[in-house]
Amino acid sequence: MSTLTKVLERNIKVIEKNADLTEGRFRLGHHLMPPVGWLNDPNGLCWYKGRYHVFFQYAPFDVEGGLKFWGHYTSEDLVDWKYEGTALYPDSPYDCHGVYSGSALAESEKLHLFFTGNVKIDGDYDYINEGRETSTLHVESEDGIHFGDKEEIISFEKYPEEFTCHIRDPKVWKENDRYFMVLGGRLKGDKGAVLVYESENLKEWKFKHIITTPEAFGYMWECPDYFELDGKKFLSVSPQGLKREEFRFQNIYQSGYFQVKEDGSVDERDFREWDMGFDFYAPQTFTDNSGRRLLIGWMGMPDAEEEYTNKTIDEGWQHCLTVPRELRVKDGKIFQYPAKELERLRKEKTILDDEKSIVEVRIEVNEGFDLLIEDIAVTDRSFQISMGGQMLFKYENEIAEIGFSEIAGAGRNKRKAKVSELNNIRILADTSAVELYLNDGEIVFSTRYYPDCEDLQLKVKGGKFRGNLWNLRKMIFTK
Template sequence: MSALTKVFTDEIRKIEETHWAEMVSKPYRLTHHLMPPCGWLNDPNGLSWYQGRYHVFFQYSPFEVKGGLKFWGHYSSEDLINWTYEGVSLYPDSPADCHGVYSGSALAEEETLHLFYTGNVKLDGDYDYINNGRCANTLHVESKDGIEFGIKENVIPCTQYPEDYTCHIRDPKVWKEGDRYRMVLGGRRKDDHGAVLLYSSRDLKQWNLDGELTTEEKFGYMWECPDMFELSGNEILSVSPQGVEREEYRYQNIYLSGYFILRDGKVFKEDFREWDMGFDFYAPQTFVDKKGRRILIGWMGMPDAEEEYVNNTLEEGWQHCLTVPRELKYCNGKVYQYPVEELMNLRRWKKKLCDADRETETDGAFDLELQVQKGPAKVVLADIFKLEYRDGILVLEMDQQAGAGRRTRKACIEELRSIRILADTSAAEIYVNEGEVVFSVRFYGKGTKHRLKIEAEGFRGGIWKLEKMSITRCL
């Protein structure tokens, strides 16, 4: 451990120790969403199944609740509901990442867990840090136990990127395909055209540039957090575009996250479909677990949007969380996403709901499932939000105080068949039609008890109280 790493480690342990005891006592602290012990959390990173455990790393600024110098925090679990906080795994402690350990991915092999990430370096001087003044290196580290990581290797220095790209190249996602390794990197070309760079390697050390993927017509100036995978025989590219003009029924956030289903190895603008229609979702990443499931986790936050989204957790000394793990399935030309089945183990008592039971009271975190007959429908969580479907339009409308800047989001669907709501103390994930459409949102209501009202011509379902996930700290 270098002297700088030891300084970071000691200071982070001190501040985490102060906040850890408060994690269960603060009113907005969450019960079934991963969050930072203190400070700021953003992108999920290094998602993997390795040596009998799930590993979830995340970008972490422990010293700054509004974001700052980035590290990688680390959670692990055997079952996705009982978690251990493993502490900080990667530090900005080398010349190639001295201004931040930025996003990246994991490649789990039998004896080794490989992490690839972007090392951020900003030069001192009069720079715009887009076309000059920034170095974004692609770094590689290895671990034999998933906890301790070895020497950092700069496998793609910033000087080796294509000349027609800006300094904004980042977020490597690595996987194995046949007898070679592949990587995608998100990028911003000098003509302000978002794209993904494709690389390949035989040994994880030497990487060759194979080309790029982008739309013929410009679709945003930057594509962040790329992910490429196969699902039911379909090749899928997931990206988070920046700079796409907003519309009423789509592209409603300042930045987007969505996917293309490739056609003949190409992407087309008209094929882009958003992962999540809510206010708080960005930078998702996927991985395959021991059961062969493709699982997605996203950041329940939004960068560069402080004027639109007030986060009342700032006073508690922390900000942001991750979504619950979602299993992906391909159906009818779309990718559906739904909470992993393990979360049902948090369910406790159940109250059945039907046409005769249109109102009930919730207390704390809950899991609601409804099957709805065709026609208009409305679900109201008093003082928090209203979800209403009518004439092919689904509208999520937030209470003014609970929304804290969040107001309305819309989605177009042909019909409404089902609704599932996973509600936490200050976060909700709404799954429509078994995950055909999803809304993720943070909220800040008064107290934990709320009246739930359902309006529909016919419905049946149930509501469960949710136990807290177990989160322990590795000392």
């Protein structure tokens, strides 16, 4: 361990020492969050030696962002988590200005991490076409906790000339005894694209080709992910620069996927957003020991400070991750649903009686709740769910909408999605985060929110249904 690493490690431990993952009005009960400072992209998601590993972009010294490290959580069951500390430090010539996003590959008793090292050259540069060095780096571990020396496996100098300096976020997988990598990129001329590399040994990588759309679909594609599900291949990207519309691309940046055609191409007309809420970006998927493909996303949004504020800043931390979601394909769409293990958080159950036109039940927001409403038959003009007198969800004229008051939303107002029919809805609500799953995960809304009191009336009206409401115990977070 270098002297710089020791200094960084010591300083982080000092500021984390007094951090309590359960202290604070808006500290979360079943979402992963940083001990202190800032969290963004989920990284290195994997199952390795009997545990789930979730790494994340971490800026411990500044709640508004700043120098990036990798934080690290592990779990045996996706329910209770241990914070393992800082895994990667910006302590080499390749990543002195930030350990940026990447992925993990568990193989041959070793865990491999691949990530982007960020270096910004001092001077008068735009840091898009010049002034930035973003090499792809690699480290190994035999226990999933301690990592060896970093090595540069693709130098910034060897990327294709038609790209700007914005190339990052490697995702690596194995297929037919060979290794593949996708990197997100920005072509000169402001067109998003993905670079594809191939290797026989994880050390030497050969550039193969580019994946992009015929016409520009955003100027940059971040956080690519390439995977197979139910015999179909998908490319997930987070494009920047799409024009906002009423029912899609509603945030400043988006995250979604293409189904890859037989010839390996993608079409912008096939792009489908992962999540329609205010706070979702940079998702990553992985396969666990049971063969499930799980997804975790960042419940945040870059460059949105003028639109939304996060009240957790006053508590010394910012942002969280979504709950793990299991993916499945139906009718050409990917459906997302909370991993089955999360049902273990359920405590007392209240059966909702739909014989009345309006169903009301008091909830404890500071604990979180799991609401499942099934067999919905909309009888009035619209079907609504509200909390504390404020509309949380509305379905009307084949449009699903979430909405928040000025206080609860902290700048977040409304987001919409077109849904031909509403069969069921599940709401996972935490102290300051809520995820809504429509029709078994056909449509998902994820957002941060900040109730102005801890005891609220939940009201459901406008339809016949079967419903259950569970209070949730909080996850156990240990350090």
